[in-house]
Amino acid sequence: MDGNTRLCTATAAAALKESFGCDGQPGSYTDVDHADVIALYGHNVAETQTVLWSRILDRLAGPNPPALICVDPRETEVARAAAVHLANRPGTNLALMNGLLHEIIENGWIDERYLGEHTVGFEELRKRVHDFPAEEAARICDVPVADLREAARLIGTAGRLLSTVLQGFYQSHQATAAAVQVNNVHLVRGMLGRPGCGVLQMNGQPTAQNTRECGADGDLPGFRNWSNDAHVRDLARVWNVEPLDIPHYSPPTHAMQMFRYAEEGSIRFLYVIGTNPAVSLPELSRVRSILAREGLFLVVQDVFLSETAQLADVVLPAATWGEKTGTFTNADRTVHLSDKAVEPPGEARPDLDIFLDFARRMELTDQDGAPLVKWSDAEGAFEGWKECSRGRPCDYTGLSYERLRGSGGIQWPCDDARPGGTERLYADGRFLSAPDLCEDYGRDLVTGAPLSQTEYRALNPDGKAVIKAAEYVPPHEEPGGEFPFWLITGRTVYHFHTRTKTARAPQLQEAAPEVWAEMSPGDSGALGLAEGDLVEIATPRGRVRARVRVTGMRDGVVFLPFHYGYWDASGGREPGDGAATAANELTITDWDPASKQPIFKTAAARVTLVERGDRPSAAPTTAAARPVAQGVPATTGGTAARSTTSLGSASSPASGRASGSASGLASGSASGPASGPASGPAVGGGVR
Ligand SMILES: Nc1nc2c(c(=O)[nH]1)N[C@H]1C(S)=C(S)[C@@H](COP(=O)(O)OP(=O)(O)OC[C@H]3O[C@@H](n4cnc5c(=O)[nH]c(N)nc54)[C@H](O)[C@@H]3O)O[C@H]1N2
Ligand SMILES: Nc1nc2c(c(=O)[nH]1)N[C@H]1C(S)=C(S)[C@@H](COP(=O)(O)OP(=O)(O)OC[C@H]3O[C@@H](n4cnc5c(=O)[nH]c(N)nc54)[C@H](O)[C@@H]3O)O[C@H]1N2
Numbered sequence: 001m002d003g004n005t006r007l008c009t010a011t012a013a014a015a016l017k018e019s020f021g022c023d024g025q026p027g028s029y030t031d032v033d034h035a036d037v038i039a040l041y042g043h044n045v046a047e048t049q050t051v052l053w054s055r056i057l058d059r060l061a062g063p064n065p066p067a068l069i070c071v072d073p074r075e076t077e078v079a080r081a082a083a084v085h086l087a088n089r090p091g092t093n094l095a096l097m098n099g100l101l102h103e104i105i106e107n108g109w110i111d112e113r114y115l116g117e118h119t120v121g122f123e124e125l126r127k128r129v130h131d132f133p134a135e136e137a138a139r140i141c142d143v144p145v146a147d148l149r150e151a152a153r154l155i156g157t158a159g160r161l162l163s164t165v166l167q168g169f170y171q172s173h174q175a176t177a178a179a180v181q182v183n184n185v186h187l188v189r190g191m192l193g194r195p196g197c198g199v200l201q202m203n204g205q206p207t208a209q210n211t212r213e214c215g216a217d218g219d220l221p222g223f224r225n226w227s228n229d230a231h232v233r234d235l236a237r238v239w240n241v242e243p244l245d246i247p248h249y250s251p252p253t254h255a256m257q258m259f260r261y262a263e264e265g266s267i268r269f270l271y272v273i274g275t276n277p278a279v280s281l282p283e284l285s286r287v288r289s290i291l292a293r294e295g296l297f298l299v300v301q302d303v304f305l306s307e308t309a310q311l312a313d314v315v316l317p318a319a320t321w322g323e324k325t326g327t328f329t330n331a332d333r334t335v336h337l338s339d340k341a342v343e344p345p346g347e348a349r350p351d352l353d354i355f356l357d358f359a360r361r362m363e364l365t366d367q368d369g370a371p372l373v374k375w376s377d378a379e380g381a382f383e384g385w386k387e388c389s390r391g392r393p394c395d396y397t398g399l400s401y402e403r404l405r406g407s408g409g410i411q412w413p414c415d416d417a418r419p420g421g422t423e424r425l426y427a428d429g430r431f432l433s434a435p436d437l438c439e440d441y442g443r444d445l446v447t448g449a450p451l452s453q454t455e456y457r458a459l460n461p462d463g464k465a466v467i468k469a470a471e472y473v474p475p476h477e478e479p480g481g482e483f484p485f486w487l488i489t490g491r492t493v494y495h496f497h498t499r500t501k502t503a504r505a506p507q508l509q510e511a512a513p514e515v516w517a518e519m520s521p522g523d524s525g526a527l528g529l530a531e532g533d534l535v536e537i538a539t540p541r542g543r544v545r546a547r548v549r550v551t552g553m554r555d556g557v558v559f560l561p562f563h564y565g566y567w568d569a570s571g572g573r574e575p576g577d578g579a580a581t582a583a584n585e586l587t588i589t590d591w592d593p594a595s596k597q598p599i600f601k602t603a604a605a606r607v608t609l610v611e612r613g614d615r616p617s618a619a620p621t622t623a624a625a626r627p628v629a630q631g632v633p634a635t636t637g638g639t640a641a642r643s644t645t646s647l648g649s650a651s652s653p654a655s656g657r658a659s660g661s662a663s664g665l666a667s668g669s670a671s672g673p674a675s676g677p678a679s680g681p682a683v684g685g686g687v688r
C-alpha cells in the first residue's frame with residue numbers, strides 16, 4: 001500500500017522524520033502573520049495555495065511587511081513580490097542551501113545556546129559547509145553571488161523566520177537532503193516554536209497529511225515506527241490482531257517499486273483509489289503498458305472515467321467531496337469536518353462505504369473472530385481513529401465531530417492536556433525523537449541507506465533534533481549534446497492535477513485550454529522561436545507538442561504544465577501519439593533515495609520547431625505564464641466565466657454588476673445568496 005503522497009509530500013515526511021524524529025509540521029499558518037522574513041523554496045504559493053498567498057499578500061500590503069525570498073527558476077508571482085529572487089539552475093537546491101548555510105554559520109548568525117541544548121550533529125554541518133563558499137554555490141546554481149549573500153543576510157538576521165518548502169525541492173534529486181537543510185537553517189538559528197518562527201514542509205493537498213498519519217503511505221498508523229517492535233505490538237493491541245499479521249519485516253514498498261513489480265508480474269492485482277497514475281506518474285509509455293498488462297487485474301475507484309479507469313478491469317464509482325461526510329487535516333495539523341451537502345448520483349458511493357463493504361465481504365476478523373472493522377459510518381471511523389492515535393504525536397482524542405462542527409478547525413495534538421489543540425510543535429525545544437519514541441531511525445541522505453536502531457541510539461540518545469549535513473551531487477540526467485535544456489514541470493492556478501474536475505469546469509478549461517511550453521527570451525531567441533510557435537519537446541523517453549510562451553524565466557530551462565492527459569471534453573486523443581500533451585511522457589523513472597519521491601523536476605530535453613504559430617499560445621497571461629510579448633489577448637474564462645454579483649446587504653453600495661473579470665477566479669461573490677453551480681452543462685461521460 002502506498003499513497004499518491006509518494007508523488008507529492010513523501011519528502012516532507014522524510015525531512016521531518018530526519019530532523020525531528022517524527023512527521024508533523026512544527027509551524028502553523030498563523031506564523032505568516034508574525035514573520036519578518038518568509039523564505040519560499042520551490043513553492044509557487046501564488047498559484048498553488050491561493051488562500052495562503054492571500055494571507056501573505058495581506059502582510060505585504062500592511063505595516064511592517066515581511067521580506068520574501070523566492071527560490072524558483074521561473075518568474076512566478078512570488079518571485080515578483082520577493083526582496084530576493086534566486087532563480088537557480090534546476091537540480092541545484094542542495095548546493096544553494098549549503099551556500100546559504102555557509103554564510104549563516106561563517107557570519108555567526110547562529111544560536112549557540114539552542115544548538116547546545118536541543119540539537120546533535122552541528123559540528124558535521126559546520127565542517128561540511130565550511131569548505132563550500134558562497135562563490136562555489138553561486139557558480140553551481142548560476143545565480144549572482146551578491147543575491148545569494150543578500151538572501152543569507154536576510155535569513156541570518158531575521159528576528160522571526162518562516163520557511164516553506166514544496167515541489168521545486170521535493171521533486172528534484174537530493175530532495176530530502178535539500179529539505180533537511182531548510183530545517184537546519186531553523187535549528188542553527190533557534191527559530192522554532194515561537195510565533196513567526198516555523199518551518200512548513202508543505203503538503204500539496206490537505207489529505208496528504210492524512211495519508212501520512214493514517215499510514216496509507218506505507219508507514220504504520222499514528223506515526224508508529226515499523227522497525228520498533230514495541231510500536232508494532234501497540235498497533236496490534238489497538239486492532240486486536242497478532243503483531244505478525246501487521247507486515248513490518250522490511251521497509252514499505254513504495255509506489256515506484258510497486259509498478260516495477262507489476263511490470264515483472266509479481267504484483268498481479270492493483271487497486272487504484274482516487275489517483276490517476278496514467279497521467280501523473282513519470283515515463284507514461286511505460287506506466288500505460290504496465291496498467292494494460294494482461295496479467296494485471298486492475299480495479300479503479302474514481303469519480304470519473306479517468307485515463308487510468310479506462311484501462312481498468314473493474315471500475316468502482318466513488319462519491320466525491322460534498323457527497324460524503326468526513327474529516328481532513330491541513331498541512332499545519334488543522335483538522336476540519338466536511339459535511340455531506342448532496343446525495344451522490346447513480347451507483348456512486350463514498351469510498352468509506354466501499355471499503356466497509358469490502359471488509360465485510362472478505363470476512364476480515366480480529367484475533368477473537370469478531371469483525372476486524374468495528375464501525376459502520378464516518379463518525380464511527382473517526383472514533384476508531386481517535387483510539388489509534390491515543391498517546392501518539394498526532395493525538396486526536398480531544399476532538400469530536402461535535403467539537404469540530406463550526407470550529408473552523410482544530411490543530412492536533414488535541415487531548416485532555418491540550419483540549420484547545422496545539423498551535424506549534426516543539427515550543428519547549430523538546431522533540432519526539434528519542435530512540436523509543438521516534439517514527440524513524442533516519443537514513444543516509446545521499447545514499448538512502450537506513451540507520452539501524454543501534455546506530456540511531458548512538459547518534460541521538462537523548463531525543464534532540466538531528467542536524468544532518470549532505471554533500472551536493474549533480475543530477476543523474478544533465479543537459480548536454482542532443483538534449484541541451486532542463487525540463488521542469490508543474491502547475492497553473494487554473495487546473496488541478498490531471499484535470500478530471502477542472503477540465504469539466506468551463507471557466508477553468510477556457511482559461512488554460514491546452515498545454516504550453518514556457519521558455520526564456522534568450523533561449524527562444526537563440527532558437528529563432530517566437531510566442532505561439534508549435535514545438536516538439538523531446539527527452540530520451542518521449543515527445544510532446546506544445547505552443548511556446550515566452551516568459552521571464554531563466555535561461556536553459558523549459559517548463560511544461562503536467563495537467564494535460566488524454567481525456568478531453570472535445571473527445572480526447574490517442575495516448576502516446578505524436579501530438580501527446582502529457583508532460584509525463586518525458587519525465588524520468590528515478591527517485592530521491594531517502595523519500596522515494598519521483599523526480600518530476602529535472603530531465604534533459606530538446607526543443608525543435610514543428611510549425612510557425614499564426615497566433616499566440618493559449619497559455620494564461622497571468623502569474624508565471626505571463627507573456628513577455630505585448631498584445632497577447634488577456635486570459636478570460638470565456639462566456640461561462642461572466643458573472644453578475646449583487647451585493648445583498650443593505651449597508652453595501654448599490655448592487656453593482658461585475659462581469660467578465662480577468663480570470664473568473666478573482667471575482668468573489670459578496671454576501672448574496674449562492675446561485676447554484678455557475679457552470680454550463682456537464683461535459684464528458686465517465687462513470688457518473
Ligand atoms: N492550481 C493548483 N493548485 C494546486 C495543485 C494543482 O494541481 N493546481 N496541486 C496541489 C498539490 S497536490 C501540490 S503538491 C501543490 C504543488 O505546489 P507547488 O510546489 O507550488 O507547485 P509546482 O508548480 O509543482 O512547483 C513549484 C515550483 O517549483 C519550481 N521548480 C522547478 N524545478 C525547480 C528546482 O530545481 N528548484 C527550485 N527551487 N524550484 C524548481 C517551478 O518553477 C514551480 O514554480 O499544489 C497544490 N495546489
Ligand atoms: N510531471 C509532473 N507530474 C506530477 C507532478 C508534477 O509536478 N509534475 N506532481 C505530482 C503530485 S505533487 C501529485 S499530488 C500527483 C497528482 O496525481 P493524481 O493523484 O494522479 O492526480 P489527480 O488528478 O488529483 O487524481 C485524483 C483522482 O481521484 C479522483 N477523485 C476525486 N475525488 C475523489 C474521491 O472522493 N474518491 C475517489 N475514489 N476518487 C476521487 C479524481 O477524479 C482523479 O481521477 O501528480 C504528480 N505528478
Ligand SMILES: [Mo]
Binds near residue numbers: 007008009205
Ligand atoms: Mo501533490
